[in-house]
Amino acid sequence: MTHWTLVTGANRGLGLEFVRQLLADGARVVATCRQPGKATALNTLAAEYPGHLKVLPLDVGDARSRDELVREWPLAAGENARIGVVINNAGVLHSGERFGTLSADTLEDSLRINVTGPLLLTQALAPLLIDGARVANLSSQLGSIAGTSRFGTPSYAISKAAQNMATVQLAHALRERGIVVVALHPGWVQTDMGGAQAREVPEDSVAGLRRVIAGLGIDDSGGFLDWTGAALPW
Structure with a gap:
Protein backbone atom coordinates (compact mmCIF):
# COMPACT_ATOMS: atom_id res chain seq x y z
CA MET A 1 0.00 0.00 0.00
CA THR A 2 1.39 3.39 -1.04
CA HIS A 3 1.56 6.12 1.60
CA TRP A 4 1.43 9.77 0.60
CA THR A 5 1.96 13.08 2.34
CA LEU A 6 -0.72 15.71 1.70
CA VAL A 7 0.28 19.39 1.85
CA THR A 8 -2.30 22.20 1.60
CA GLY A 9 -1.45 25.72 0.48
CA ALA A 10 1.50 24.22 -1.37
CA ASN A 11 2.02 26.77 -4.15
CA ARG A 12 4.29 29.10 -2.16
CA GLY A 13 6.02 29.77 1.13
CA LEU A 14 6.24 27.00 3.72
CA GLY A 15 3.91 24.71 1.79
CA LEU A 16 6.12 24.80 -1.30
CA GLU A 17 9.23 24.24 0.81
CA PHE A 18 7.61 21.20 2.45
CA VAL A 19 6.95 19.77 -1.02
CA ARG A 20 10.53 20.43 -2.16
CA GLN A 21 12.11 18.77 0.85
CA LEU A 22 9.74 15.80 0.86
CA LEU A 23 10.34 15.07 -2.82
CA VAL A 30 -0.17 15.31 -3.03
CA ALA A 31 0.13 19.10 -3.10
CA THR A 32 -2.99 21.25 -3.12
CA CYS A 33 -3.66 24.89 -3.90
CA ARG A 34 -6.57 26.94 -5.15
CA GLN A 35 -5.31 27.40 -8.73
CA PRO A 36 -2.96 24.60 -9.83
CA GLY A 37 -2.75 26.05 -13.34
CA LYS A 38 -0.96 29.10 -11.94
CA ALA A 39 1.31 27.16 -9.55
CA THR A 40 4.40 27.35 -11.75
CA ALA A 41 6.87 26.08 -9.14
CA LEU A 42 4.68 23.09 -8.26
CA ASN A 43 4.15 22.15 -11.89
CA THR A 44 7.90 22.34 -12.50
CA LEU A 45 8.47 19.98 -9.55
CA ALA A 46 5.80 17.62 -10.91
CA ALA A 47 7.78 17.37 -14.15
CA GLU A 48 11.01 16.76 -12.21
CA TYR A 49 9.50 14.04 -10.00
CA PRO A 50 7.11 12.07 -12.24
CA GLY A 51 4.84 9.78 -10.27
CA HIS A 52 5.90 11.29 -6.95
CA LEU A 53 3.97 14.58 -7.03
CA LYS A 54 0.28 15.10 -7.77
CA VAL A 55 -1.05 18.67 -7.81
CA LEU A 56 -4.76 18.97 -7.05
CA PRO A 57 -7.13 21.93 -6.62
CA LEU A 58 -8.35 22.75 -3.13
CA ASP A 59 -9.92 25.79 -1.52
CA VAL A 60 -9.66 24.57 2.06
CA GLY A 61 -12.45 26.87 3.22
CA ASP A 62 -14.97 25.59 0.66
CA ALA A 63 -17.02 22.48 1.45
CA ARG A 64 -17.53 21.43 -2.16
CA SER A 65 -13.81 21.78 -2.86
CA ARG A 66 -12.96 19.59 0.15
CA ASP A 67 -15.46 16.95 -0.98
CA GLU A 68 -14.07 17.01 -4.52
CA LEU A 75 -7.87 8.71 -9.29
CA ALA A 76 -4.85 10.86 -8.46
CA ALA A 77 -2.99 8.78 -5.88
CA GLY A 78 -4.24 5.25 -6.61
CA GLU A 79 -7.19 3.13 -5.54
CA ASN A 80 -5.47 1.73 -2.45
CA ALA A 81 -3.31 4.77 -1.66
CA ARG A 82 -3.44 6.09 1.88
CA ILE A 83 -2.14 9.16 3.70
CA GLY A 84 0.67 8.92 6.24
CA VAL A 85 1.09 12.63 6.96
CA VAL A 86 -1.20 15.66 6.54
CA ILE A 87 0.34 19.14 6.60
CA ASN A 88 -2.54 21.60 7.11
CA ASN A 89 -0.56 24.61 5.95
CA ALA A 90 -3.08 26.71 4.00
CA GLY A 91 -4.01 29.86 5.88
CA VAL A 92 -4.79 33.54 5.62
CA LEU A 93 -3.62 36.64 7.47
CA HIS A 94 -5.51 39.90 6.96
CA SER A 95 -3.12 42.76 7.67
CA GLY A 96 -3.91 46.34 8.59
CA GLU A 97 -6.72 45.64 11.08
CA ARG A 98 -7.39 48.45 13.54
CA PHE A 99 -9.57 48.40 16.64
CA GLY A 100 -12.69 50.42 15.91
CA THR A 101 -12.84 49.27 12.29
CA LEU A 102 -12.83 45.48 12.68
CA SER A 103 -15.23 43.75 10.30
CA ALA A 104 -17.30 40.60 10.52
CA ASP A 105 -16.26 39.64 6.98
CA THR A 106 -12.57 39.58 7.88
CA LEU A 107 -13.17 37.61 11.07
CA GLU A 108 -15.41 35.10 9.31
CA ASP A 109 -12.96 34.64 6.44
CA SER A 110 -10.10 34.00 8.88
CA LEU A 111 -12.14 31.44 10.82
CA ARG A 112 -13.39 29.73 7.65
CA ILE A 113 -9.90 29.23 6.21
CA ASN A 114 -7.77 28.87 9.36
CA VAL A 115 -10.13 26.84 11.56
CA THR A 116 -13.14 25.33 9.82
CA GLY A 117 -11.13 24.38 6.72
CA PRO A 118 -8.38 22.26 8.29
CA LEU A 119 -10.76 20.75 10.87
CA LEU A 120 -13.33 19.57 8.33
CA LEU A 121 -10.68 18.58 5.78
CA THR A 122 -9.03 16.32 8.36
CA GLN A 123 -12.43 14.84 9.21
CA ALA A 124 -13.09 14.18 5.52
CA LEU A 125 -9.66 12.61 5.04
CA ALA A 126 -9.87 10.43 8.17
CA PRO A 127 -10.91 7.25 6.27
CA LEU A 128 -7.81 7.67 4.07
CA LEU A 129 -5.38 8.09 6.98
CA ILE A 130 -3.29 5.09 7.97
CA ASP A 131 -3.42 4.09 11.62
CA GLY A 132 -0.52 5.90 13.27
CA ALA A 133 -0.63 8.79 10.78
CA ARG A 134 0.43 12.30 11.74
CA VAL A 135 -1.58 15.48 11.25
CA ALA A 136 0.36 18.73 11.57
CA ASN A 137 -1.70 21.92 11.82
CA LEU A 138 0.47 24.92 11.02
CA SER A 139 -0.46 27.28 13.82
CA SER A 140 1.33 30.33 15.24
CA GLN A 141 2.58 31.65 18.53
CA LEU A 142 0.15 34.51 17.85
CA GLY A 143 -2.57 31.99 18.73
CA SER A 144 -1.19 31.65 22.26
CA ILE A 145 -3.59 33.36 24.66
CA ALA A 146 -1.02 33.33 27.46
CA GLY A 147 1.61 34.79 25.13
CA THR A 148 -0.47 37.72 23.89
CA SER A 149 0.97 41.03 25.07
CA ARG A 150 -0.48 43.56 22.62
CA PHE A 151 -3.35 44.23 20.22
CA GLY A 152 -2.43 43.06 16.74
CA THR A 153 -3.66 40.92 13.82
CA PRO A 154 -6.79 40.05 15.83
CA SER A 155 -8.53 37.94 13.17
CA TYR A 156 -5.41 35.85 12.65
CA ALA A 157 -4.65 35.50 16.36
CA ILE A 158 -8.24 34.58 17.24
CA SER A 159 -8.43 32.04 14.41
CA LYS A 160 -5.13 30.43 15.39
CA ALA A 161 -6.27 30.12 19.02
CA ALA A 162 -9.43 28.42 17.72
CA GLN A 163 -7.34 26.22 15.43
CA ASN A 164 -5.37 25.10 18.49
CA MET A 165 -8.60 23.95 20.13
CA ALA A 166 -9.56 22.17 16.91
CA THR A 167 -6.18 20.41 17.09
CA VAL A 168 -6.92 19.14 20.60
CA GLN A 169 -10.40 18.02 19.57
CA LEU A 170 -8.99 16.11 16.57
CA ALA A 171 -6.32 14.55 18.78
CA HIS A 172 -9.02 13.07 21.01
CA ALA A 173 -11.17 11.98 18.06
CA LEU A 174 -8.32 10.11 16.34
CA ARG A 175 -6.34 8.85 19.32
CA GLU A 176 -7.82 5.33 19.30
CA ARG A 177 -6.28 4.83 15.85
CA GLY A 178 -2.87 5.98 17.07
CA ILE A 179 -3.08 9.12 14.89
CA VAL A 180 -1.06 12.03 16.30
CA VAL A 181 -2.43 15.56 15.80
CA VAL A 182 -0.36 18.60 16.77
CA ALA A 183 -0.34 22.38 16.37
CA LEU A 184 3.05 23.63 15.16
CA HIS A 185 4.49 27.15 15.19
CA PRO A 186 6.97 27.46 12.31
CA GLY A 187 8.79 30.47 13.73
CA TRP A 188 8.77 33.93 12.17
CA VAL A 189 9.63 32.96 8.61
CA GLN A 190 10.60 34.96 5.54
CA THR A 191 7.54 34.25 3.39
CA ASP A 192 4.87 36.44 1.79
CA MET A 193 3.00 36.20 5.10
CA GLY A 194 5.99 36.61 7.41
CA GLY A 195 7.68 39.38 5.47
CA ALA A 196 11.32 40.12 4.64
CA GLN A 197 12.20 41.14 8.21
CA ALA A 198 11.43 37.69 9.62
CA ARG A 199 14.15 35.78 11.48
CA GLU A 200 13.97 32.31 9.91
CA VAL A 201 14.27 31.17 6.30
CA PRO A 202 11.78 28.61 4.96
CA GLU A 203 14.44 25.92 4.45
CA ASP A 204 15.43 25.93 8.14
CA SER A 205 11.87 26.21 9.45
CA VAL A 206 10.58 23.32 7.36
CA ALA A 207 13.59 21.14 8.15
CA GLY A 208 12.92 21.74 11.86
CA LEU A 209 9.20 21.09 11.52
CA ARG A 210 9.89 17.84 9.66
CA ARG A 211 12.20 16.69 12.45
CA VAL A 212 9.50 17.45 15.01
CA ILE A 213 6.82 15.62 13.00
CA ALA A 214 9.07 12.59 12.48
CA GLY A 215 9.76 12.35 16.21
CA LEU A 216 6.15 12.55 17.38
CA GLY A 217 4.61 9.84 19.53
CA ILE A 218 1.04 9.35 20.70
CA ASP A 219 1.81 11.14 23.98
CA ASP A 220 2.56 14.28 21.96
CA SER A 221 -0.89 14.31 20.38
CA GLY A 222 -2.84 17.45 21.15
CA GLY A 223 0.36 19.41 21.83
CA PHE A 224 1.40 22.93 20.76
CA LEU A 225 5.06 22.94 19.70
CA ASP A 226 7.41 25.21 17.81
CA TRP A 227 9.74 24.26 14.97
CA THR A 228 12.49 23.29 17.43
CA GLY A 229 10.17 20.95 19.34
CA ALA A 230 9.74 23.27 22.34
CA ALA A 231 6.28 23.35 23.96
CA LEU A 232 4.36 26.64 23.72
CA PRO A 233 1.82 28.02 26.23
CA TRP A 234 -1.83 27.90 25.27
Missing part, protein backbone atom coordinates in the same frame (compact mmCIF):
# COMPACT_ATOMS: atom_id res chain seq x y z
CA ALA A 24 14.10 15.35 -2.36
CA ASP A 25 13.83 12.63 0.31
CA GLY A 26 11.86 10.31 -1.97
CA ALA A 27 8.37 10.87 -0.54
CA ARG A 28 5.18 10.77 -2.56
CA VAL A 29 3.30 14.04 -2.22
CA LEU A 69 -10.54 16.41 -3.23
CA VAL A 70 -11.71 13.28 -1.42
CA ARG A 71 -13.55 12.09 -4.56
CA GLU A 72 -10.47 12.67 -6.74
CA TRP A 73 -8.07 11.00 -4.31
CA PRO A 74 -8.18 7.42 -5.72
Whole structure:
Protein backbone atom coordinates (compact mmCIF):
# COMPACT_ATOMS: atom_id res chain seq x y z
CA MET A 1 0.00 0.00 0.00
CA THR A 2 1.39 3.39 -1.04
CA HIS A 3 1.56 6.12 1.60
CA TRP A 4 1.43 9.77 0.60
CA THR A 5 1.96 13.08 2.34
CA LEU A 6 -0.72 15.71 1.70
CA VAL A 7 0.28 19.39 1.85
CA THR A 8 -2.30 22.20 1.60
CA GLY A 9 -1.45 25.72 0.48
CA ALA A 10 1.50 24.22 -1.37
CA ASN A 11 2.02 26.77 -4.15
CA ARG A 12 4.29 29.10 -2.16
CA GLY A 13 6.02 29.77 1.13
CA LEU A 14 6.24 27.00 3.72
CA GLY A 15 3.91 24.71 1.79
CA LEU A 16 6.12 24.80 -1.30
CA GLU A 17 9.23 24.24 0.81
CA PHE A 18 7.61 21.20 2.45
CA VAL A 19 6.95 19.77 -1.02
CA ARG A 20 10.53 20.43 -2.16
CA GLN A 21 12.11 18.77 0.85
CA LEU A 22 9.74 15.80 0.86
CA LEU A 23 10.34 15.07 -2.82
CA ALA A 24 14.10 15.35 -2.36
CA ASP A 25 13.83 12.63 0.31
CA GLY A 26 11.86 10.31 -1.97
CA ALA A 27 8.37 10.87 -0.54
CA ARG A 28 5.18 10.77 -2.56
CA VAL A 29 3.30 14.04 -2.22
CA VAL A 30 -0.17 15.31 -3.03
CA ALA A 31 0.13 19.10 -3.10
CA THR A 32 -2.99 21.25 -3.12
CA CYS A 33 -3.66 24.89 -3.90
CA ARG A 34 -6.57 26.94 -5.15
CA GLN A 35 -5.31 27.40 -8.73
CA PRO A 36 -2.96 24.60 -9.83
CA GLY A 37 -2.75 26.05 -13.34
CA LYS A 38 -0.96 29.10 -11.94
CA ALA A 39 1.31 27.16 -9.55
CA THR A 40 4.40 27.35 -11.75
CA ALA A 41 6.87 26.08 -9.14
CA LEU A 42 4.68 23.09 -8.26
CA ASN A 43 4.15 22.15 -11.89
CA THR A 44 7.90 22.34 -12.50
CA LEU A 45 8.47 19.98 -9.55
CA ALA A 46 5.80 17.62 -10.91
CA ALA A 47 7.78 17.37 -14.15
CA GLU A 48 11.01 16.76 -12.21
CA TYR A 49 9.50 14.04 -10.00
CA PRO A 50 7.11 12.07 -12.24
CA GLY A 51 4.84 9.78 -10.27
CA HIS A 52 5.90 11.29 -6.95
CA LEU A 53 3.97 14.58 -7.03
CA LYS A 54 0.28 15.10 -7.77
CA VAL A 55 -1.05 18.67 -7.81
CA LEU A 56 -4.76 18.97 -7.05
CA PRO A 57 -7.13 21.93 -6.62
CA LEU A 58 -8.35 22.75 -3.13
CA ASP A 59 -9.92 25.79 -1.52
CA VAL A 60 -9.66 24.57 2.06
CA GLY A 61 -12.45 26.87 3.22
CA ASP A 62 -14.97 25.59 0.66
CA ALA A 63 -17.02 22.48 1.45
CA ARG A 64 -17.53 21.43 -2.16
CA SER A 65 -13.81 21.78 -2.86
CA ARG A 66 -12.96 19.59 0.15
CA ASP A 67 -15.46 16.95 -0.98
CA GLU A 68 -14.07 17.01 -4.52
CA LEU A 69 -10.54 16.41 -3.23
CA VAL A 70 -11.71 13.28 -1.42
CA ARG A 71 -13.55 12.09 -4.56
CA GLU A 72 -10.47 12.67 -6.74
CA TRP A 73 -8.07 11.00 -4.31
CA PRO A 74 -8.18 7.42 -5.72
CA LEU A 75 -7.87 8.71 -9.29
CA ALA A 76 -4.85 10.86 -8.46
CA ALA A 77 -2.99 8.78 -5.88
CA GLY A 78 -4.24 5.25 -6.61
CA GLU A 79 -7.19 3.13 -5.54
CA ASN A 80 -5.47 1.73 -2.45
CA ALA A 81 -3.31 4.77 -1.66
CA ARG A 82 -3.44 6.09 1.88
CA ILE A 83 -2.14 9.16 3.70
CA GLY A 84 0.67 8.92 6.24
CA VAL A 85 1.09 12.63 6.96
CA VAL A 86 -1.20 15.66 6.54
CA ILE A 87 0.34 19.14 6.60
CA ASN A 88 -2.54 21.60 7.11
CA ASN A 89 -0.56 24.61 5.95
CA ALA A 90 -3.08 26.71 4.00
CA GLY A 91 -4.01 29.86 5.88
CA VAL A 92 -4.79 33.54 5.62
CA LEU A 93 -3.62 36.64 7.47
CA HIS A 94 -5.51 39.90 6.96
CA SER A 95 -3.12 42.76 7.67
CA GLY A 96 -3.91 46.34 8.59
CA GLU A 97 -6.72 45.64 11.08
CA ARG A 98 -7.39 48.45 13.54
CA PHE A 99 -9.57 48.40 16.64
CA GLY A 100 -12.69 50.42 15.91
CA THR A 101 -12.84 49.27 12.29
CA LEU A 102 -12.83 45.48 12.68
CA SER A 103 -15.23 43.75 10.30
CA ALA A 104 -17.30 40.60 10.52
CA ASP A 105 -16.26 39.64 6.98
CA THR A 106 -12.57 39.58 7.88
CA LEU A 107 -13.17 37.61 11.07
CA GLU A 108 -15.41 35.10 9.31
CA ASP A 109 -12.96 34.64 6.44
CA SER A 110 -10.10 34.00 8.88
CA LEU A 111 -12.14 31.44 10.82
CA ARG A 112 -13.39 29.73 7.65
CA ILE A 113 -9.90 29.23 6.21
CA ASN A 114 -7.77 28.87 9.36
CA VAL A 115 -10.13 26.84 11.56
CA THR A 116 -13.14 25.33 9.82
CA GLY A 117 -11.13 24.38 6.72
CA PRO A 118 -8.38 22.26 8.29
CA LEU A 119 -10.76 20.75 10.87
CA LEU A 120 -13.33 19.57 8.33
CA LEU A 121 -10.68 18.58 5.78
CA THR A 122 -9.03 16.32 8.36
CA GLN A 123 -12.43 14.84 9.21
CA ALA A 124 -13.09 14.18 5.52
CA LEU A 125 -9.66 12.61 5.04
CA ALA A 126 -9.87 10.43 8.17
CA PRO A 127 -10.91 7.25 6.27
CA LEU A 128 -7.81 7.67 4.07
CA LEU A 129 -5.38 8.09 6.98
CA ILE A 130 -3.29 5.09 7.97
CA ASP A 131 -3.42 4.09 11.62
CA GLY A 132 -0.52 5.90 13.27
CA ALA A 133 -0.63 8.79 10.78
CA ARG A 134 0.43 12.30 11.74
CA VAL A 135 -1.58 15.48 11.25
CA ALA A 136 0.36 18.73 11.57
CA ASN A 137 -1.70 21.92 11.82
CA LEU A 138 0.47 24.92 11.02
CA SER A 139 -0.46 27.28 13.82
CA SER A 140 1.33 30.33 15.24
CA GLN A 141 2.58 31.65 18.53
CA LEU A 142 0.15 34.51 17.85
CA GLY A 143 -2.57 31.99 18.73
CA SER A 144 -1.19 31.65 22.26
CA ILE A 145 -3.59 33.36 24.66
CA ALA A 146 -1.02 33.33 27.46
CA GLY A 147 1.61 34.79 25.13
CA THR A 148 -0.47 37.72 23.89
CA SER A 149 0.97 41.03 25.07
CA ARG A 150 -0.48 43.56 22.62
CA PHE A 151 -3.35 44.23 20.22
CA GLY A 152 -2.43 43.06 16.74
CA THR A 153 -3.66 40.92 13.82
CA PRO A 154 -6.79 40.05 15.83
CA SER A 155 -8.53 37.94 13.17
CA TYR A 156 -5.41 35.85 12.65
CA ALA A 157 -4.65 35.50 16.36
CA ILE A 158 -8.24 34.58 17.24
CA SER A 159 -8.43 32.04 14.41
CA LYS A 160 -5.13 30.43 15.39
CA ALA A 161 -6.27 30.12 19.02
CA ALA A 162 -9.43 28.42 17.72
CA GLN A 163 -7.34 26.22 15.43
CA ASN A 164 -5.37 25.10 18.49
CA MET A 165 -8.60 23.95 20.13
CA ALA A 166 -9.56 22.17 16.91
CA THR A 167 -6.18 20.41 17.09
CA VAL A 168 -6.92 19.14 20.60
CA GLN A 169 -10.40 18.02 19.57
CA LEU A 170 -8.99 16.11 16.57
CA ALA A 171 -6.32 14.55 18.78
CA HIS A 172 -9.02 13.07 21.01
CA ALA A 173 -11.17 11.98 18.06
CA LEU A 174 -8.32 10.11 16.34
CA ARG A 175 -6.34 8.85 19.32
CA GLU A 176 -7.82 5.33 19.30
CA ARG A 177 -6.28 4.83 15.85
CA GLY A 178 -2.87 5.98 17.07
CA ILE A 179 -3.08 9.12 14.89
CA VAL A 180 -1.06 12.03 16.30
CA VAL A 181 -2.43 15.56 15.80
CA VAL A 182 -0.36 18.60 16.77
CA ALA A 183 -0.34 22.38 16.37
CA LEU A 184 3.05 23.63 15.16
CA HIS A 185 4.49 27.15 15.19
CA PRO A 186 6.97 27.46 12.31
CA GLY A 187 8.79 30.47 13.73
CA TRP A 188 8.77 33.93 12.17
CA VAL A 189 9.63 32.96 8.61
CA GLN A 190 10.60 34.96 5.54
CA THR A 191 7.54 34.25 3.39
CA ASP A 192 4.87 36.44 1.79
CA MET A 193 3.00 36.20 5.10
CA GLY A 194 5.99 36.61 7.41
CA GLY A 195 7.68 39.38 5.47
CA ALA A 196 11.32 40.12 4.64
CA GLN A 197 12.20 41.14 8.21
CA ALA A 198 11.43 37.69 9.62
CA ARG A 199 14.15 35.78 11.48
CA GLU A 200 13.97 32.31 9.91
CA VAL A 201 14.27 31.17 6.30
CA PRO A 202 11.78 28.61 4.96
CA GLU A 203 14.44 25.92 4.45
CA ASP A 204 15.43 25.93 8.14
CA SER A 205 11.87 26.21 9.45
CA VAL A 206 10.58 23.32 7.36
CA ALA A 207 13.59 21.14 8.15
CA GLY A 208 12.92 21.74 11.86
CA LEU A 209 9.20 21.09 11.52
CA ARG A 210 9.89 17.84 9.66
CA ARG A 211 12.20 16.69 12.45
CA VAL A 212 9.50 17.45 15.01
CA ILE A 213 6.82 15.62 13.00
CA ALA A 214 9.07 12.59 12.48
CA GLY A 215 9.76 12.35 16.21
CA LEU A 216 6.15 12.55 17.38
CA GLY A 217 4.61 9.84 19.53
CA ILE A 218 1.04 9.35 20.70
CA ASP A 219 1.81 11.14 23.98
CA ASP A 220 2.56 14.28 21.96
CA SER A 221 -0.89 14.31 20.38
CA GLY A 222 -2.84 17.45 21.15
CA GLY A 223 0.36 19.41 21.83
CA PHE A 224 1.40 22.93 20.76
CA LEU A 225 5.06 22.94 19.70
CA ASP A 226 7.41 25.21 17.81
CA TRP A 227 9.74 24.26 14.97
CA THR A 228 12.49 23.29 17.43
CA GLY A 229 10.17 20.95 19.34
CA ALA A 230 9.74 23.27 22.34
CA ALA A 231 6.28 23.35 23.96
CA LEU A 232 4.36 26.64 23.72
CA PRO A 233 1.82 28.02 26.23
CA TRP A 234 -1.83 27.90 25.27
